[in-house]
Amino acid sequence: RKSYTAAVYEHAVFTLPLAEIENKTVALSVMKQNLQVYETATAEAKKKGAEIIVFPEDGLYGFEFTREVFHYFTEDIPNPETQPGWNPCKDQHPGDPTNTPVQYWLSCMALNNSIYLVANVGDVKYCNVKSDKLCPADGRYQYNTNVVYDPEGRLVARYHKQNLFMGEKLKYNQPHQCEYTTFTTPFGKFGTFTCFDVLFREPPISLVENYGVDNVVFPTAWMDVLPLFASVEFHQAWAMGMGVNFLSANTHRASLRMHGSGIFTPQGAVVYTHDTTTEQGRLLVAKVPILKRTPIKSTYRPYKNMPLPTDHEAQTAIKFQAEVFSDLFDFVTLPKPSGSLTICQKAVCCQLNYTFEDSHSGGLYALGAFDGLHTREGQYYLQICTLLSCANSSTDSCGQPTNIAKSRFKNLSLSGIFNTKYIFPEFLTTDGTGHDLANGQWLYDDGMIKVNNTTVKPLLSATLFGRWYQRDNDFYLTGASARKSPMVLALNLVLYNVLFNLLY
Numbered sequence: 001r002k003s004y005t006a007a008v009y010e011h012a013v014f015t016l017p018l019a020e021i022e023n024k025t026v027a028l029s030v031m032k033q034n035l036q037v038y039e040t041a042t043a044e045a046k047k048k049g050a051e052i053i054v055f056p057e058d059g060l061y062g063f064e065f066t067r068e069v070f071h072y073f074t075e076d077i078p079n080p081e082t083q084p085g086w087n088p089c090k091d092q093h094p095g096d097p098t099n100t101p102v103q104y105w106l107s108c109m110a111l112n113n114s115i116y117l118v119a120n121v122g123d124v125k126y127c128n129v130k131s132d133k134l135c136p137a138d139g140r141y142q143y144n145t146n147v148v149y150d151p152e153g154r155l156v157a158r159y160h161k162q163n164l165f166m167g168e169k170l171k172y173n174q175p176h177q178c179e180y181t182t183f184t185t186p187f188g189k190f191g192t193f194t195c196f197d198v199l200f201r202e203p204p205i206s207l208v209e210n211y212g213v214d215n216v217v218f219p220t221a222w223m224d225v226l227p228l229f230a231s232v233e234f235h236q237a238w239a240m241g242m243g244v245n246f247l248s249a250n251t252h253r254a255s256l257r258m259h260g261s262g263i264f265t266p267q268g269a270v271v272y273t274h275d276t277t278t279e280q281g282r283l284l285v286a287k288v289p290i291l292k293r294t295p296i297k298s299t300y301r302p303y304k305n306m307p308l309p310t311d312h313e314a315q316t317a318i319k320f321q322a323e324v325f326s327d328l329f330d331f332v333t334l335p336k337p338s339g340s341l342t343i344c345q346k347a348v349c350c351q352l353n354y355t356f357e358d359s360h361s362g363g364l365y366a367l368g369a370f371d372g373l374h375t376r377e378g379q380y381y382l383q384i385c386t387l388l389s390c391a392n393s394s395t396d397s398c399g400q401p402t403n404i405a406k407s408r409f410k411n412l413s414l415s416g417i418f419n420t421k422y423i424f425p426e427f428l429t430t431d432g433t434g435h436d437l438a439n440g441q442w443l444y445d446d447g448m449i450k451v452n453n454t455t456v457k458p459l460l461s462a463t464l465f466g467r468w469y470q471r472d473n474d475f476y477l478t479g480a481s482a483r484k485s486p487m488v489l490a491l492n493l494v495l496y497n498v499l500f501n502l503l504y
């Protein structure tokens with residue numbers, strides 16, 4: 001057997017204003033409306049041959065809740081490791097007040113369609129504030145949770161999100177210990193994690209490297225941020241960088257820039273959607289290769305003899321600094337019609353060889369390097385090389401979110417020197433109407449992005465997105481220091497920066 005069929009459903013979640021969710025009954029009616037859409041999608045996916053279906057993060061209720069209101073959406077979901085074989089569809093009787101009705105519905109959906117089903121739900125664990133020192137004051141832990149039901153309706157996996165995003169900390173708790181959640185199917189070993197998790201080492205990298213996972217199911221509620229954090233470019237890059245299949249289901253809310261789901265393999269997307277114009281859900285179904293476990297290829301690619309700019313390039317290429325999503329990059333502009341450029345920042349050096357397709361086509365492009373701590377919406381260490389289309393003809397606009405791209409390249413190769421082997425290759429083209437991953441028009445080979453024949457659409461960005469996980473553990477970024485006082489954190493920050501500047 002060489003492949004399996006997977007489905008992801010990008011769901012336009014039905015929700016109610018916070019003030020209207022007065023009790024558990026209202027919350028349940030909201031979830032039932034969404035579950036009805038899930039049911040239709042699951043039946044449709046099954047009809048198309050799907051063996052597994054993934055639904056998005058927050059897909060049953062939406063996002064804007066207080067901790068108290070979110071409690072109405074939670075159920076106490078057992079741990080399948082200590083209570084294997086739990087099957088709400090077979091074991092619960094509808095109407096019993098001790099039931100978990102959402103789990104009952106999900107389990108029956110999996111059983112009735114004989115399919116693996118992955119959904120994101122709220123799990124609650126009650127605790128005693130007197131005996132459990134970490135127990136929240138309201139006496140309960142609330143978790144952002146993925147559940148997986150097998151085709152018999154049994155709960156086979158439960159995962160509590162580790163890396164909570166921004167406002168999520170108000171309604172969810174972070175598990176005391178990171179959970180590594182896997183499940184095995186006749187078509188491969190799967191791991192699961194959720195949305196913001198993908199930016200961190202734990203649990204994603206350990207699942208692949210230590211738990212032998214070669215398929216990931218990924219419920220997400222991801223807002224696009226161009227040029228480096230757009231959903232489909234980022235999720236495809238993760239699949240390609242880690243050499244796994246990645247089934248990503250996004251919540252659909254175009255007004256929040258929340259869109260873009262796909263089924264990605266180590267070779268790139270087999271199917272994806274990026275609908276910015278409607279508020280409709282969408283089912284994607286595709287064949288996915290069953291992967292042979294291969295050791296992760298190191299993408300760390302040191303190289304010597306970095307070509308220096310020619311006299312002509314040195315005259316016309318302008319060096320400048322500009323921010324990309326609040327990170328200050330060092331940039332150099334691309335002179336036309338072709339060239340070979342290098343730009344470095346601290347330990348990162350980026351090298352580009354290129355020829356514009358049409359030397360008369362417009363658009364300013366710049367090659368940028370970043371090596372540092374990203375601090376917006378979370379803290380994590382990045383090492384990046386990017387070639388991007390600037391928003392307009394001013395260098396100030398390079399790195400600003402834009403959908404404008406005017407030039408195609410006859411050929412290009414982008415490579416870099418990094419301290420990390422965790423490099424995720426991003427590539428995005430556009431004709432102004434959406435994101436085109438240009439699969440088949442570029443290659444990621446030996447740590448290098450290569451275009452050998454002109455892409456169909458103009459290039460928005462090509463990026464080697466590196467994560468230096470090791471560095472996250474330094475100084476004030478450790479979990480232990482996260483519980484320290486603001487004064488200690490500030491001192492750590494100063495110390496960190498002084499040492500960092502001494503080192504580089």
Ligand SMILES: NC(=O)CCCC[C@@H]1SC[C@@H]2NC(=O)N[C@@H]21
Pocket residue numbers: 057164165194195196197220221222223224225229377
């Ligand atoms: N639901 C989540 O866990 C948050 C989604 C992650 C969003 C990514 S992380 C950095 C970028 N900021 C955004 O607004 N979108 C991107």
